[in-house]
Amino acid sequence: MTFAEITLFLANGFVVSLLIFAVTLLCAVPLGLPIAFCSMSRFRPVKYVAKTIVWIIRGVPLMLQIFIIYYVPGLLFGNPIFAQIDRYILRNFDIPNDGGVLQLLLTNAGGLVAVFIAFALNYACYFSEIYRGGIESISKGQYEAGYVLGMSKSQVFKKIVLKQVIKRIVPPMSNEIITLIKDTALANCIMIPEIIKQAKELAATKALIWPLFYTGVFYLLFVGLLTILLGRLEKKLSYFKD
Amino acid sequence: MAVLEVKNICKAFGKTEVLKGIDFSLEKGQVLSIIGSSGSGKTTLLRCLNSLEFADKGTITVNDTVIFDGSRTTKRSDAELRERRLHFGLVFQSFNLFPQYTVLENITLAPNLLKKDTPENNKEKALKLLDEVGLSEKANNYPCELSGGQQQRVAIARALAMDPEILCFDEPTSALDPELTGEVLKVIRSLADGHMTMIVVTHEMGFAKDVSDTVIFMDDGVIAEQGTPDEVFGNPRTERLKAFLASYSK
Ligand SMILES: Nc1ncnc2c1ncn2[C@@H]1O[C@H](COP(=O)(O)OP(=O)(O)OP(=O)(O)O)[C@@H](O)[C@H]1O
Numbered sequence: 001m002t003f004a005e006i007t008l009f010l011a012n013g014f015v016v017s018l019l020i021f022a023v024t025l026l027c028a029v030p031l032g033l034p035i036a037f038c039s040m041s042r043f044r045p046v047k048y049v050a051k052t053i054v055w056i057i058r059g060v061p062l063m064l065q066i067f068i069i070y071y072v073p074g075l076l077f078g079n080p081i082f083a084q085i086d087r088y089i090l091r092n093f094d095i096p097n098d099g100g101v102l103q104l105l106l107t108n109a110g111g112l113v114a115v116f117i118a119f120a121l122n123y124a125c126y127f128s129e130i131y132r133g134g135i136e137s138i139s140k141g142q143y144e145a146g147y148v149l150g151m152s153k154s155q156v157f158k159k160i161v162l163k164q165v166i167k168r169i170v171p172p173m174s175n176e177i178i179t180l181i182k183d184t185a186l187a188n189c190i191m192i193p194e195i196i197k198q199a200k201e202l203a204a205t206k207a208l209i210w211p212l213f214y215t216g217v218f219y220l221l222f223v224g225l226l227t228i229l230l231g232r233l234e235k236k237l238s239y240f241k242d
Numbered sequence: 243m244a245v246l247e248v249k250n251i252c253k254a255f256g257k258t259e260v261l262k263g264i265d266f267s268l269e270k271g272q273v274l275s276i277i278g279s280s281g282s283g284k285t286t287l288l289r290c291l292n293s294l295e296f297a298d299k300g301t302i303t304v305n306d307t308v309i310f311d312g313s314r315t316t317k318r319s320d321a322e323l324r325e326r327r328l329h330f331g332l333v334f335q336s337f338n339l340f341p342q343y344t345v346l347e348n349i350t351l352a353p354n355l356l357k358k359d360t361p362e363n364n365k366e367k368a369l370k371l372l373d374e375v376g377l378s379e380k381a382n383n384y385p386c387e388l389s390g391g392q393q394q395r396v397a398i399a400r401a402l403a404m405d406p407e408i409l410c411f412d413e414p415t416s417a418l419d420p421e422l423t424g425e426v427l428k429v430i431r432s433l434a435d436g437h438m439t440m441i442v443v444t445h446e447m448g449f450a451k452d453v454s455d456t457v458i459f460m461d462d463g464v465i466a467e468q469g470t471p472d473e474v475f476g477n478p479r480t481e482r483l484k485a486f487l488a489s490y491s492k
């Protein structure tokens with residue numbers, strides 16, 4: 001294999017990594033919000049249920065959660081739903097056989113869904129704690145200043161508190177987002193062909209070990225891009241201080 | 243006719259009784275100062291008036307309408323609460339400007355959200371208020387770019403923008419460096435000259451003496467003395483007030 005072919009082979013895997021990254025963010029960023037509100041709820045049962053879920057999900061390795069979500073439906077309920085997704089796609093789609101991204105995705109659709117669920121839940125819980133910290137850090141005076149002017153609770157939250165919260169959570173969220181792209185490598189525990197799985201494939205079939213190290217370049221470039229974008233967002237919010 | 247009538251307001255936090263039966267009334271256009279040592283319940287009283295806290299007992303009447311009745315058992319709706327709050331304005335010790343908005347936006351935010359008037363008119367009014375507090379040139383600055391005294395003057399303009407019938411101040415100059423208190427007191431004084439009805443909790447005795455029509459001395463959750471500034475400052479009757487005033491004349 002030429003260098004270009006190896007690069008392409010790994011890049012296909014990185015597209016899978018990026019897909020996990022994007023789907024996780026898309027789901028976890030909004031999902032974190034209701035979890036944060038529940039864990040701040042004044043209604044005790046809701047609060048404790050939310051806190052327990054966050055405790056479990058943050059307390060167990062993400063890899064284990066991927067295993068649980070992938071295997072438990074089959075083991076416990078006799079319903080291997082993710083394998084069924086694979087079978088359904090196999091039967092109903094024309095899967096190309098060119099080693100391209102589409103083939104990687106279609107032949108692993110079931111596992112990917114399991115990974116999406118595990119990642120989204122896991123990251124939503126981490127995000128919820130960041131949101132909660134941000135919301136609780138806003139002083140009571142900001143709320144009260146809004147209330148005495150006759151504003152409603154939702155107006156106070158949307159128009160006064162939210163932007164201050166966003167400003168405060170951008171740095172910790174940036175950290176999590178950068179961790180996320182590297183965490184996507186965990187998906188290879190259920191044979192999802194993300195970039196490191198692809199490199200291992202090369203090691204196994206072509207006896208090439210260096211592509212494994214080469215994957216680091218993909219991560220580094222992407223993290224560099226993320227750092228720039230998140231830094232810009234932070235700067236954009238630096239026009240006010242609180 | 244009294245704009246505000248407060249009867250037998252009692253408030254406890256858990257076992258601590260903070261207000262133990264407060265009665266007073268306030269005429270339209272008058273200035274009431276509240277003095278008293280730390281922990282005597284001054285802030286709590288203002289918070290009860292502004293519905294940030296709810297008294298356990300007593301009534302609050304504004305323009306002959308009972309806006310708060312401690313004996314009522316039905317739940318207060320959010321809408322009702324908001325309407326009640328509009329009778330009062332409150333200027334906080336710590337300003338509490340909204341940091342992400344410019345000075346002008348701080349003032350127009352609530353009027354625009356509550357559709358008090360058209361956005362153009364709200365803006366025009368805000369600019370007029372800014373002029374009155376002497377900060378026209380700061381309209382487009384952010385709060386972090388202002389001094390404490392300037393921030394507090396913006397906070398006053400922001401409260402005025404909602405046209406409260408009674409404007410309350412909770413130690414408006416306590417968080418300020420001494421050289422900045424003057425500019426804020428000057429604004430409050432000019433409001434008094436314009437016959438704004440106000441309740442001012444303050445530790446500035448000289449100011450309270452000058453500007454008030456009535457002075458209330460609170461001590462341990464009760465009104466220990468009440469009268470004209472001359473009566474309260476010139477001829478204190480209780481030992482507690484004498485001791486309190488003595489601690490300021492040193
Ligand atoms: N939310 C609360 N929970 C419990 N206790 C409170 C609460 N708010 C106030 N208190 C107590 O009520 C008492 C009166 O407080 P308040 O703030 O009204 O006094 P103050 O006269 O404004 O004092 P200062 O001059 O220091 O501002 C204090 O003993 C205070 O600890």
Ligand SMILES: [Mg+2]
Nearest residue numbers: 284285286412
């Ligand atoms: Mg106080």
